[in-house]
Amino acid sequence: MSDSNALPPSEPTGKPRRITIHDVARAAGVSLTTVSHALNDRGVVDPATRARVKRIAAELGYRPSVRAQRLQSGRANCIALLSSMPFAVAGGTSRLGFMMEVAAIAAEAAMARGLGVVLVPPLEGAGGLLETLDIDGAIVIEPLAGDPHIARLRERGVSIVSVGREPLTDSPVPYVDLQSADTARLLLEHLHAHRRTQIGLMIGDGARQSYVETERVYREFTQANGLPCTLVKAPEAQGEAAGAEACAQLLAQMPGLDALCAPVDAFAVGAMEHLHKLGKRVPDDVQVVTRYDGIRARTAHPPLTAVNLHLERVAALAVDLLFAHLSGDRSRQTVAGPAPELIVRASSA
Incomplete structure (x- = not known):
């Protein structure tokens, strides 16, 4: 039998009201803090209790309020993806270049963690967007030595991960090695x-x-x-x-x-x-x-x-690494990307 056998009360209009964290806490018989930690995978919560709280929340149809989460955490739940490479190289006339392939996979991997992705186009002057974007972190694709994007993000205190090592420095931002x-x-x-x-x-x-x-x-x-x-x-x-x-x-x-x-x-x-x-x-x-x-x-x-x-794997690794840093786990500074694989075509056959 479910722990949550009572239906939520209805609004005067007859429509069921929105399930809140208080309803989950009441049905699970735990505190609001325990529910918050269990649903957000934070704090010290007994694994069995965490699993039970998540199950009850799902049965009740609980959906967290994004606005409330942002107000409570101060986080935007959004990351930026950017590159200092000129559009002539990063995109091209088809706009289906290296950056766009990474973006597609990164967006999917980020969404699975409750994060949105903002794509900063590789155009002159686009770096100014970084001053106003409401983001928690950023993935920089193949940065330059002394990359201006990384400098701006560091000034803002934003967590940064790069695809490809930041060159010519002994203290690069955390990165996925492109081999x-x-x-x-x-x-x-x-x-x-x-x-x-x-x-x-x-x-x-x-x-x-x-x-x-x-x-x-x-x-x-x-x-x-x-x-x-x-x-x-x-x-x-x-x-x-x-x-x-x-x-x-x-x-x-x-x-x-x-x-x-x-x-x-x-x-x-x-x-x-x-x-x-x-x-x-x-x-x-x-x-x-x-x-x-x-x-x-x-x-x-x-x-x-x-x-x-294997950019699909590289992009997922970059999101994983950035998410770990956003969550306070800074133990990994470097992640090895997949081994490259030669695709032989007519230009050298």
């Missing part, structure tokens, strides 16, 4: 296995951890294998156009270029367009690989060999 070094090795080893001996590297001009690690691995890889080391850095804000220009620079420095590692998908697409204009065939003359297995990689001509970063 950028392993990803770079995977791409370079794939090209070298195809007997490519003049492999150029094209990375962005910003100080992001993925660029830092990729450059380090590239220099080590070329030295270890006795290969020439030629790299260029392209301005992120110019997207595919920057990839085309950087490709021209690489060819000027390495006329025998037979493989290109361009971790930024926008750069890889721009580079292939430039190669096509020069009459060079991909992959026969030059193999091209990129990092992010997104819509650009899949719809490029030819389709780009890329890496499955």
Whole structure:
């Protein structure tokens, strides 16, 4: 038999009134504090009591008042998702880039924890939104060294987690490791296995951890294998156009270029367009690989060999880590992301 066998009294209109925390406490025979702690998984409550309170609340049809919760806790129950990457790289004309894929999964994972997600677009001046947004925490995607978004959020005292390590600092914000070094090795080893001996590297001009690690691995890889080391850095804000220009620079420095590692998908697409204009065939003359297995990689001509970063898992891990910090558990500062998986397509087949 249920502990809550009495129906809630009705309003004068005949409609059942809203079930309150007082009704749950009365039906369970416990204090209001115990009910609050049990339903919010806080405080020290006997597990059996916690389970019974939750069961009775569900049977009564109790639904917490969001407004009351906010007034009581002072929390917004909302987090922001943002990136300092220019829209030419983070989104592109399709607006289905790296950031949007992370956003979709993060929103689902956050909702399961009672948190809403605000997407701060990667547009110039959007950072000003951070001064007024009512948020408890934020996830920053692939931050820059000295990222202005992180600086603003720190000033506000907002909990921060990043997808990809905050670079060039000994005290980064808590982060999910994107395994950028392993990803770079995977791409370079794939090209070298195809007997490519003049492999150029094209990375962005910003100080992001993925660029830092990729450059380090590239220099080590070329030295270890006795290969020439030629790299260029392209301005992120110019997207595919920057990839085309950087490709021209690489060819000027390495006329025998037979493989290109361009971790930024926008750069890889721009580079292939430039190669096509020069009459060079991909992959026969030059193999091209990129990092992010997104819509650009899949719809490029030819389709780009890329890496499955398992962003669905990465996004869920970031939300988990941020939620832990919001709940007072700061024991974890770093979480390892999934191992990268190479997706071979026609650009290097």
